[in-house]
Amino acid sequence: MMKSDYGLTVLALAVIVMTNSSTSADEYLTGIEWEEPAIMEPHETDGPPSDAIVLFNGKDLSAWNNADNWKIEEGVMVAGGGDITSKEAFGDCQLHIEWSAPAPPTGDGQGRGNSGVFLMNTYEIQVLDSFDNQTYFDGQAGAIYKQTPPEVNAMRPPGQWNVYDIIWTAPRFHEDGSLKSPAYMTALHNGVLILNHFELLGDTPYDRAPRYAAHADQLPIRLQDHGNPVRFQNIWVRNIKPAQGKQVRAPFLRNAQGEERPAE
Ligand code: MG
Secondary structure: OHHHHHHHHHHHHHHHHHHHHHHHHHEOOEEEEEEEOOOOOOOOOOOOOOOOEEEEEEOOOOEEOOOOOEEEEEEEEOOOOOOOEEEEEOHHHHHEEEOOOOOOOOOHHHOOEEEEEEEEOOOOEEEEOOOOOOOOOHHHOOOOOOEOOOOOOOOOOOOEEEEEEEEEEEEEOOOOEEEEOOOOOEEEEEEEEEEEEEEEOOOOOOOOOOOOOOOOOOOOEEEEOOOOOOEEEEEEEEHHHHHEEEEOOOOEEEEOOOOOOOOO
């Protein structure tokens, strides 16, 4: 198609669109007065967004409990000497965490680059060197341990950085301790979707079936020391909540003259 033809086509489309919008002028309105979404600065290529709680920025381990035995080497933290838990507690949240399996790799299966990210100190998404390393699928990197494998294996080779971006919906419990609604996790591994609103069956132990036990609304994030010097960097969390609004009237339609009537 010649350039001039293209211009004519765009013009013709514009006329059609304008005609359409003038013949169906009624606008649907929800009747909800939404609050303006907070304006925040999205992160640069490697920094946290402005409303994030930074758990590790390369400098110190002050955001963590039990971290005396974890080392900081060249701005990254290295697992060793027991699990660590964040001092701050979280419920529904967005978690960004970068990790790198030891290079050259040693061990195999669950013994190669094993760590883990436990949401609410209880629910593990597996950290493991799953690059050319066979193990049970619901125990490989990105698995909800013993519940589901990741949808795909997006692992980078040992020594390179892997990124988890996790959206966590905390479980809810009734007053009597029974489950009101389960936990859900959506996760991207190196930008690739590996868990899509996965409904957790409960906690993630090695030696029994998962189950829920009532706990607080907010609990720390735990990083596992599984005896392998897995490295971490750029860890930040955002508390999340749905957009806020109040239904102030029933949904309605408004025509071009500004007349309103109930929406069907
Ligand atoms: Mg683990």
